[in-house]
Amino acid sequence: MGFPETFKALSDPVRREILILLKDKKLSAGDIGKHFDMTGATISYHLSQLKKAGLLFETKYKNLHLLRN
Amino acid sequence: MGFPETFKALSDPVRREILILLKDKKLSAGDIGKHFDMTGATISYHLSQLKKAGLLFETKYKNLHLLRN
């Protein structure tokens, strides 16, 4: 995750747009995809680049049952 | 010369290295080339990219005759 890799990840306009979309809200891969005229596979590729560069986290909302405690 | 173009120009490691070389001294295209294992044509290409992005100036030391005034 050095500087050149980070720079490379940021050098693509689609990936910069994705980061902007995620600035203030969490979005699923599918919701991100709706903002672009690309296949889900391509979106997935860009997300993987951003993750590799450490510019993106993944929060899993599993099928949790919330319980009163 | 917008942001995306500037970013793109900076996204290449060779071009970043060229900018670092030029940080504190003026160098000819040939002298820049000596730092890399590339042909002069390739260096010229990178210099043109940097110029296009406005990240580089060109100072011409023409065959001037300095005169006392």
Next chain:
DNA sequence: TTTCTATTTAGAAATTTTTCTAAATAGATA
């Protein structure tokens, strides 16, 4: 001016990146 050296340009080859399709996997819902 003529010649020598440096740089740029044109066009092709090589490499890298982006994108897609199809298939596989993962996750959610009935």
Next chain:
DNA sequence: TATCTATTTAGAAAAATTTCTAAATAGAAA
């Protein structure tokens, strides 16, 4: 569990970028 939807992976195609060679141009020096 079985099925439906979402996401990822694999591999190929398309597009963009980097690099080279050869030729042209520009600049400097004799």
